[in-house]
Amino acid sequence: MAGSTADRHGPTGRATLSSVAARAGVSPQTVSNVLNSPQLVRSDTAARVQAAVRELGYRPHRAARQLRTRRSQVLALRVEASPGDGVFDRFLHALTDAATDRDYRIMLYTAQDDEAEIAAYSELADRWDVDGFVLTSTHPGDQRTSHLAERGIPCVTFGRPWDGSGHHPWVDVDGAAGTRAATDHLVAAGHRQIGFLGWPAGPGVGDDRQAGWESAMTAAGLAPDRLARSSNDLTQGRAAAAELLNDPTITALVCVSDVLALAAMAEIAAHGRKVGQDVAVVGFDDTDLAQVAGLSSVNQPLAEVASACIRLITTILDSSADGRPPERVLLTPSLVVRASSGAR
Amino acid sequence: MAGSTADRHGPTGRATLSSVAARAGVSPQTVSNVLNSPQLVRSDTAARVQAAVRELGYRPHRAARQLRTRRSQVLALRVEASPGDGVFDRFLHALTDAATDRDYRIMLYTAQDDEAEIAAYSELADRWDVDGFVLTSTHPGDQRTSHLAERGIPCVTFGRPWDGSGHHPWVDVDGAAGTRAATDHLVAAGHRQIGFLGWPAGPGVGDDRQAGWESAMTAAGLAPDRLARSSNDLTQGRAAAAELLNDPTITALVCVSDVLALAAMAEIAAHGRKVGQDVAVVGFDDTDLAQVAGLSSVNQPLAEVASACIRLITTILDSSADGRPPERVLLTPSLVVRASSGAR
């Protein structure tokens, strides 16, 4: 009875709207309505149709729907070459999950730089019918969102627009709150001379994290005056850490990244002092490096970031939420305490 | 002249086959032929059509093509939750690049486990018209490829089939060759007592890497008898390393992963010996951990793996290369020497 081979399907053998309709004894349009606008159809016919859908294992054909509706249910995300610290990994997983929950998929692309990325937008939007973009690594002078806006392609960014403008929805993690939490934690543990090992100055993530340390220090009545800067690599990092450690009164370091924190740990050991006992260290990002090295670190809530990204962009796409101003989400990271800052 | 607004495009304003055809003064089918079967059309008309294509900025609409041809030019890849060591990051980037070169795109999905992944196959293939799959993390008892074969969905795996069967194309890195290179390197540096820190025994990646150490030791006339095993985490790893280091004659360790190598380095330091001077260590995967820690490590040629994966699966898809047996590619990794094994 169920699924007799006499049912007429498409050439591929897959069930189609018509084959389901034939089986349920209704028109194709009614089947479509059951699936897309259930309120239009009487409940008993809907039940009959749904039974047929189940029996035939019908699944709507995306390409056909897309051709008519001009919606692909696909979001594009750029994979970058650089970091490899596992943060992107985790974000990617969470993003794919969150997208799937709302019946979207993530499609990848690469680009050498922003310029190449911008050039890729129309190709992706035109040819692949990507509905929208999730952009990461926002930075001062970022032109990408405005190019997308010009073409009317929706996007969300993970990362706020660092240079004021930006009339698009974004999700970000409050880096200042993270370093503030780290600093507070160190102050509570009795530290008074707390240095900051940061990136070269300039608007963006680095300054934001530094500001958190400064404000927490000031709030605790301490002077945020022990500061060194370095690019994000071990060699330069150790040199910068050495600068700070020349002052023997320093007992704790807040670092802008796990790599620099590791550099600091190495330098502390080289100075014959013990990490966690003589000098406490806190990093940022909670990468696998931190986990392996027993480094306290600030953990970004990437799953929440991802689901917020998806929520924001799907809201725009699904309900054409015009008029309302673009939504912004700022999430608070959490400190993971390990041996490097006193957990024994 | 060029691009006058009188040109009739589709409702979206995008150029379509018909609008190009109208401009070039030919039928839509001819335009299609110029693009897909140039040998069918006379060169002067082809030139005229191509000019029109350029002028209007025409790009074929994938969904429409897909509806007709049943090809989506999309490959699916699962993102896993676990490692976060950056290896997947690098592979992903290379894979996306390689796919783009052949006009394919990578679409992501997640799954809790193999069972869930298998359940997702028909959904992905039916609804999203994914042309094929790239599978990673093959392991003994892997049922995934056979399920795909049953449904006639092409796939490649990054990782060989560890339990004999497997009638599908695959690409893998020769782990044994990697540990062999590492061991040879240590032997050449004068080491004689070289231990191996491995994963729990069992067919698969772990045994393969161990075999490389064994064969290199044997070839050098040394006994591969200093062996300890541990799961891939720091705590257990240190305990296992301690076992080996209890024997004070050991001067070098080959490790199955960077994490275990790091565990060994920590334990060596704890024993009051110096990494690189008293005891040399080599890891595997060349993750950012290794780079940061100055750990010598075996680097997998992920870009080559990725492009081979794409080459293999697109060969199947584009030329329906039936009959021929599935292609296999085994690539050789390279050793990156850092301070942990004597580079000064």
Added chain:
DNA sequence: AACCACATTTGGATCGTTCAAATGATGGGT
């Protein structure tokens, strides 16, 4: 009994492309 409002269902037309078959142009052989 005739009528109208409303809920439900149906019939084309259409999205942009490719496939299969039909047409038109060209050229050679007899």
Added chain:
DNA sequence: ACCCATCATTTGAACGATCCAAATGTGGTT
């Protein structure tokens, strides 16, 4: 001149879904 083979191009019909508008059925009013 005629016919046929060959090449270049065009025509018509799908692919599988949704849009829009029109057709049907239902109930309540007058």
